[in-house]
Amino acid sequence: MSGVWAVFYRELLILRSRLGRQMANYAISPLLYIIAFGWGMGRGVTMEGVDYLAYMLPGLLALSSMSRSFSISSEINIARFYWHTFEEFQTAPLSPAAIVLGEVLGGVVRGFLAAAVVAALALVSGVGLHFGAGLFAGVFLNCFLFASAAVLAAMMVRTHADQSNLTGFIITPMTFLCGTFFSLDKLPGWASAAIETLPLTHASHFIRASALGQPTPWLSLVVLASYGCVFFLMAVWQVRKASI
Amino acid sequence: MNSAVIETRDLTKVYGKTKALNGLDLVVERGEIFGFLGPNGAGKTTTCRVLTTLTKPTSGSAAVSGFDVVKQAVQAKSGMGVVAQHTNVDGELSVYANLKLHGMLHKMPPWLRETRISELLEFVGLAQRRNDPARQLSGGLKRRLMIARALLHNPSVLFLDEPTVGLDAQTRRRIWDLIRRSHQAGVTIMLTTHYIEEAEALCHRVGIIDSGKLIALDSPANLLASSGTHVVEEVGGQGRSWFFESREKASRRAAEMEDTVMIRRANLEDVFIRLTGRKVRP
Numbered sequence: 174m175s176g177v178w179a180v181f182y183r184e185l186l187i188l189r190s191r192l193g194r195q196m197a198n199y200a201i202s203p204l205l206y207i208i209a210f211g212w213g214m215g216r217g218v219t220m221e222g223v224d225y226l227a228y229m230l231p232g233l234l235a236l237s238s239m240s241r242s243f244s245i246s247s248e249i250n251i252a253r254f255y256w257h258t259f260e261e262f263q264t265a266p267l268s269p270a271a272i273v274l275g276e277v278l279g280g281v282v283r284g285f286l287a288a289a290v291v292a293a294l295a296l297v298s299g300v301g302l303h304f305g306a307g308l309f310a311g312v313f314l315n316c317f318l319f320a321s322a323a324v325l326a327a328m329m330v331r332t333h334a335d336q337s338n339l340t341g342f343i344i345t346p347m348t349f350l351c352g353t354f355f356s357l358d359k360l361p362g363w364a365s366a367a368i369e370t371l372p373l374t375h376a377s378h379f380i381r382a383s384a385l386g387q388p389t390p391w392l393s394l395v396v397l398a399s400y401g402c403v404f405f406l407m408a409v410w411q412v413r414k415a416s417i
Numbered sequence: 418m419n420s421a422v423i424e425t426r427d428l429t430k431v432y433g434k435t436k437a438l439n440g441l442d443l444v445v446e447r448g449e450i451f452g453f454l455g456p457n458g459a460g461k462t463t464t465c466r467v468l469t470t471l472t473k474p475t476s477g478s479a480a481v482s483g484f485d486v487v488k489q490a491v492q493a494k495s496g497m498g499v500v501a502q503h504t505n506v507d508g509e510l511s512v513y514a515n516l517k518l519h520g521m522l523h524k525m526p527p528w529l530r531e532t533r534i535s536e537l538l539e540f541v542g543l544a545q546r547r548n549d550p551a552r553q554l555s556g557g558l559k560r561r562l563m564i565a566r567a568l569l570h571n572p573s574v575l576f577l578d579e580p581t582v583g584l585d586a587q588t589r590r591r592i593w594d595l596i597r598r599s600h601q602a603g604v605t606i607m608l609t610t611h612y613i614e615e616a617e618a619l620c621h622r623v624g625i626i627d628s629g630k631l632i633a634l635d636s637p638a639n640l641l642a643s644s645g646t647h648v649v650e651e652v653g654g655q656g657r658s659w660f661f662e663s664r665e666k667a668s669r670r671a672a673e674m675e676d677t678v679m680i681r682r683a684n685l686e687d688v689f690i691r692l693t694g695r696k697v698r699p
Binding site: 190256267 | 469
């Protein structure tokens with residue numbers, strides 16, 4: 174565990190050194206979505222029987238925590254191929270699992286900070302959300318699985334360009350399609366079924382249900398946990414493959 | 418007790434169609450400063466990366482401190498310090514935080530870690546820069562920080578991959594001094610270099626590597642003796658050179674020649690030229 178803490182400690186030090194800038198950065202996209210979609214286009218609109226802003230904000234929690242957890246991917250990529258600081262972990266007597274878990278926890282903290290910013294914006298917007306254990310669990314699983322996916326991606330890609338492509342082809346489409354801004358019921362059946370297989374969709378379902386005090390979608394919890402375990406194990410395998 | 422700290426057997430690493438290492442057999446004894454000399458692309462860094470567990474060999478075996486670097490990587494890594502060829506200090510962290518993080522990664526108890534950090538900052542002359550961000554250090558100071566970091570956990574063997582590449586002559590000599598003092602403290606050192614004078618100044622034994630193969634291995638003195646201690650070198654023209662076992666023999670030959678020639682002491686570059694027909698530094 175001390176190895177996990179060491180890797181996590183490094184990520185916390187880096188995060189602390191940029192905290193002000195990071196928090197401001199975390200607020201920009203959600204704020205724009207709230208203004209454009211929530212107050213602009215969505216005023217007076219309801220979605221699944223809920224005021225649109227209240228419907229969208231839990232989706233933004235899922236989206237924002239996903240994108241910030243996943244953002245560690247490009248940092249690991251830079252640490253591997255530009256600064257070479259990742260070698261410090263690889264030449265230390267640590268198991269690959271310890272390296273991955275330390276990095277993932279760093280991603281989880283970033284995801285929670287981003288979620289906290291959205292929660293603060295929700296409060297300012299006058300939208301009452303239920304901040305209970307369900308919401309906490311949903312955000313945690315979402316951050317854990319996307320931080321694991323980030324480590325996996327960072328260990329697989331070889332260049333910054335590939336890293337950027339990965340975000341463009343996978344993360345950006347999920348941002349808009351996975352039930353963040355609209356109900357999947359509005360899509361054709363085949364599209365809705367395909368999108369239901371994506372992890373952010375289940376994060377949106379689970380976090381929205383928890384935040385709005387609706388019945389818990391247990392299937393989504395299982396899907397999120399399953400994705401998290403698979404991505405984490407694949408990341409460990411990739412770290413093992415990247416060094417000895 | 419086996420005194421070999423580093424041992425490779427038939428070590429091979431293939432990248433695509435290129436054999437970076439081609440059946441390397443090597444033994445480095447405890448307490449040595451062992452130098453790996455060769456031109457760029459000879460296989461020095463690949464050897465270092467395999468031994469420090471950063472690259473998996475294609476075939477063959479390698480052990481550090483008795484632990485197989487593939488099957489017992491975690492144990493092997495416990496006893497080694499690594500100074501990479503490229504500067505890899507964490508620029509966003511302070512000098513102190515770089516060392517503290519390394520101590521944590523190597524699971525050092527806090528009291529020992531703090532003691533060693535203070536000792537090593539004095540050792541490398543960075544005590545005054547303790548709280549400065551590492552990115553503010555010059556190239557030479559970053560290199561010194563990397564050496565301090567690699568020594569922090571008291572490794573039995575220190576790997577230095579081109580430790581002075583890109584540094585000015587004065588800084589290079591300070592690094593050499595640090596390497597000698599680390600060795601005096603009981604650390605076995607394996608360094609790779611393409612600087613002839615570095616290998617001659619520091620190493621007890623030198624392995625000359627070319628195209629992934631070890632082509633000579635002995636003390637610098639013996640390697641020089643094997644090829645001739647004095648050189649008659651053509652000035653201008655084709656720059657040909659002839660090797661002699663004494664200055665007298667070299668002088669006699671020079672007197673017989675019509676072209677302008679110079680006589681000088683041989684160095685490891687000459688040994689490399691005799692073995693391969695090429696220079697270490699093109």
